[in-house]
Amino acid sequence: MAVPKLQQLAKSVVQGPSLATGAIPTRDWMDIPVVFKSGNYAYPAKKEKVEYLNSQSGLHFPNAREWSPEDDDWKLPEDWKEIILKGLKERLDKFRSLKIFMDCCVRCGACADKCHFFLGTGDPKNMPVLRAELLRSVYRNDFTLAGKILGKMAGAREMTVGVLKEWFMYSYQCTECRRCSVFCPYGIDTAEITMMLRELLHLVGVGINWILEPASNSNRTGNHMGLQPHTFKDNVEFLLDDVENLTGIRPNISFNRKGAEVLFITPSADVFAEPGLYTAMGYMLLFEAIGLDYTWSTYASEGGNFGLFTNNETMKKLNAKMYAEAKRLGVKYILGGECGHMWRVLHQYMDTMNGPADFLEKPVSPITGTVFENAASTKMVHISEFTADLIKHGKLKFDKSRNSHVKATFHDSCNTSRAMGLLDEPRYILDHVVDWVEMPENTIREQTFCCGSGTGLNTDEIMELRMRSGLPRANAVKYVHEKHGVNMLACVCAIDRATLTSLMNYWNPGVSVCGLTELVANALVVEGETRGELEEGLRTML
Amino acid sequence: MDLAEGFRNHREKIVNKWVEYTLSTYLSSGFFLKENDKFANPVGGNIREALGRLFLLLVKGADPKEFIPPLEQIISIRAVQEFAPSQAVSPLNAVKHITREVFAADKERSQLVNELYDFEFAVDLAVLAAFDMYMQCRERLYQVRINEIRTGNHILAGSRCPSQMLSAEK
Numbered sequence: 001m002a003v004p005k006l007q008q009l010a011k012s013v014v015q016g017p018s019l020a021t022g023a024i025p026t027r028d029w030m031d032i033p034v035v036f037k038s039g040n041y042a043y044p045a046k047k048e049k050v051e052y053l054n055s056q057s058g059l060h061f062p063n064a065r066e067w068s069p070e071d072d073d074w075k076l077p078e079d080w081k082e083i084i085l086k087g088l089k090e091r092l093d094k095f096r097s098l099k100i101f102m103d104c105c106v107r108c109g110a111c112a113d114k115c116h117f118f119l120g121t122g123d124p125k126n127m128p129v130l131r132a133e134l135l136r137s138v139y140r141n142d143f144t145l146a147g148k149i150l151g152k153m154a155g156a157r158e159m160t161v162g163v164l165k166e167w168f169m170y171s172y173q174c175t176e177c178r179r180c181s182v183f184c185p186y187g188i189d190t191a192e193i194t195m196m197l198r199e200l201l202h203l204v205g206v207g208i209n210w211i212l213e214p215a216s217n218s219n220r221t222g223n224h225m226g227l228q229p230h231t232f233k234d235n236v237e238f239l240l241d242d243v244e245n246l247t248g249i250r251p252n253i254s255f256n257r258k259g260a261e262v263l264f265i266t267p268s269a270d271v272f273a274e275p276g277l278y279t280a281m282g283y284m285l286l287f288e289a290i291g292l293d294y295t296w297s298t299y300a301s302e303g304g305n306f307g308l309f310t311n312n313e314t315m316k317k318l319n320a321k322m323y324a325e326a327k328r329l330g331v332k333y334i335l336g337g338e339c340g341h342m343w344r345v346l347h348q349y350m351d352t353m354n355g356p357a358d359f360l361e362k363p364v365s366p367i368t369g370t371v372f373e374n375a376a377s378t379k380m381v382h383i384s385e386f387t388a389d390l391i392k393h394g395k396l397k398f399d400k401s402r403n404s405h406v407k408a409t410f411h412d413s414c415n416t417s418r419a420m421g422l423l424d425e426p427r428y429i430l431d432h433v434v435d436w437v438e439m440p441e442n443t444i445r446e447q448t449f450c451c452g453s454g455t456g457l458n459t460d461e462i463m464e465l466r467m468r469s470g471l472p473r474a475n476a477v478k479y480v481h482e483k484h485g486v487n488m489l490a491c492v493c494a495i496d497r498a499t500l501t502s503l504m505n506y507w508n509p510g511v512s513v514c515g516l517t518e519l520v521a522n523a524l525v526v527e528g529e530t531r532g533e534l535e536e537g538l539r540t541m542l
Numbered sequence: 543m544d545l546a547e548g549f550r551n552h553r554e555k556i557v558n559k560w561v562e563y564t565l566s567t568y569l570s571s572g573f574f575l576k577e578n579d580k581f582a583n584p585v586g587g588n589i590r591e592a593l594g595r596l597f598l599l600l601v602k603g604a605d606p607k608e609f610i611p612p613l614e615q616i617i618s619i620r621a622v623q624e625f626a627p628s629q630a631v632s633p634l635n636a637v638k639h640i641t642r643e644v645f646a647a648d649k650e651r652s653q654l655v656n657e658l659y660d661f662e663f664a665v666d667l668a669v670l671a672a673f674d675m676y677m678q679c680r681e682r683l684y685q686v687r688i689n690e691i692r693t694g695n696h697i698l699a700g701s702r703c704p705s706q707m708l709s710a711e712k
């Protein structure tokens with residue numbers, strides 16, 4: 001009696017429609033169509049944003065139109081298939097890595113269970129190997145002999161509108177975090193395959209607004225928000241008032257100052273959104289304490305590069321803007337704030353795209369004399385490297401007890417850890433300024449789990465998706481929260497500061513999020529300060 | 543042979559089947575079942591841990607308030623996954639059927655099936671509490687969405703200049 005009842009229960013549970021895929025994989029994954037429903041896709045880009053981007057020199061964003069992923073007809077250009085296949089061919093010729101990634105996967109499965117999207121959804125198409133297979137199957141069909149002859153038997157399939165829709169679904173359920181690549185014996189970087197999928201989709205006008213609008217704003221005014229120079233300046237000055245009220249110190253700052261030694265660039269989020277604001281206040285206090293000769297720019301007012309999430313031309317252009325400004329101002333080098341993908345672009349692509357930046361000088365810390373050889377070509381130094389060096393040379397004075405309200409843990413941002421190797425500097429800094437503990441070993445450093453909302457997926461219409469993909473990260477935070485009373489998740493990325501805040505609010509209320517430099521500034525003893533007891537450091541409301 | 547002993551002897555088996563059943567609601571559940579590291583496998587790990595705890599509470603006839611932590615561990619996950627509310631909650635119910643099945647298959651203890659009323663009543667209470675928990679999780683989620691919009695994190699990208707918004711309001 002009991003057994004058939006249980007089966008009935010199972011039936012009602014398992015066979016209901018699934019929001020993400022609309023189906024159960026009883027058939028081969030290739031035959032399961034994707035179903036778009038409110039909540040499982042990010043909104044398509046607005047027509048005028050696409051038109052604007054397409055009108056810019058060096059950029060190509062055709063087929064601007066109103067469309068919805070829920071409609072059967074996506075209003076693709078008539079020759080969309082030729083465009084895609086031609087685009088793929090061009091990229092196979094241009095990027096040797098893509099050709100290698102298409103050919104060398106042995107389907108060993110080592111990557112399959114390493115993706116936070118798979119871990120949070122259980123959807124097989126979120127296994128990195130299958131995500132890559134979405135493109136590889138088309139590659140096999142049109143670009144390999146075996147595929148041409150054997151077709152489906154060789155894992156090949158024809159490019160159809162259904163396949164294109166699947167690309168859209170799953171290339172926007174990948175945050176290009178590169179965790180899978182750490183485990184692949186061949187070093188296949190599924191993030192780069194996702195980048196190619198997104199590039200190809202843009203060729204036929206398929207993209208999301210949360211990425212294209214900031215990219216177009218950045219191109220137009222220099223930052224994601226589209227803030228104009230005076231507004232950007234006002235925002236920074238507001239923060240200055242706050243620093244003064246809290247510490248009695250009013251840092252000297254300047255904008256667009258020619259001849260400054262250093263140009264400082266950080267994500268614009270740091271100057272107008274909580275909790276990044278406190279990190280920005282931290283930068284200013286730190287630079288004041290050491291007397292750094294630096295300037296902000298109201299044009300290069302964004303470290304973030306949403307071009308990375310669209311195509312290589314846009315990424316190149318937005319990166320070049322920072323260097324154009326450095327050249328115009330005649331600085332010696334660039335100091336970069338706490339950002340994720342700014343550093344990914346810088347470390348992995350800048351040199352080939354826009355480098356070497358010969359008009360700048362090899363970065364030298366004016367305080368310690370340290371030469372940053374690692375930045376010899378890009379001429380851009382990470383704030384954590386810079387700060388760690390200051391600490392190492394005893395140039396900063398700390399009172400750790402000023403952070404006694406904080407028990408921290410550290411989230412390695414995907415970009416800085418896996419795409420840049422910045423692992424020890426933040427930890428060295430934390431050791432000096434705050435009481436902190438590590439999360440479990442398989443969730444930190446190179447193996448860190450993504451916040452779940454990177455690569456422009458930090459939009460609120462897909463909040464459930466973000467919560468599921470952020471589960472592996474949140475789960476590790478929960479552990480140290482419960483075991484060690486951790487109440488602060490520190491990171492060095494502006495997108496993290498925003499997205500981890502939401503992630504914590506859902507999974508671990510009671511854990512806040514901060515930038516590393518906020519903790520540095522909390523503990524920093526600055527000459528001439530009149531700082532009273534600040535119970536919450538720079539966050540204290542006076 | 544009393545009921546308590548029956549539960550003791552069969553606990554592992556029942557909980558295993560319960561976990562298996564719950565995880566079978568995911569499209570690709572092999573890994574969720576197999577991997578024991580909770581950090582490498584958060585869905586499988588949390589569900590296994592929570593169902594194990596919940597089972598002990600159900601057997602003991604604990605105060606339903608005590609059900610809340612393990613229920614939250616499970617439902618907070620399922621409330622943001624692709625399940626209808628009934629689908630999110632219903633695997634909890636399965637433990638009734640599984641327990642009957644396991645006892646019935648054990649010749650010496652098959653008569654215990656008739657003594658399961660209290661246990662099953664406790665399961666009913668847990669299922670009801672799970673619905674409340676489901677709603678709480680959804681509400682928390684909407685709050686997260688609202689907060690994000692309010693703090694301006696949502697205008698990190700994709701919005702007009704604030705001064706333009708102000709003049710539009712005028």
Ligand code: SF4
Pocket residue numbers: 114115116117127128131173174175176177178179180181190191194
């Ligand atoms: S890059 Fe990250 S998000 Fe993309 S498939 Fe790999 S692990 Fe998943």
Ligand code: SF4
Pocket residue numbers: 104105106107108109110111112128129183184185186187188
């Ligand atoms: S780990 Fe590498 S070789 Fe193995 S299935 Fe994944 S991508 Fe292919």
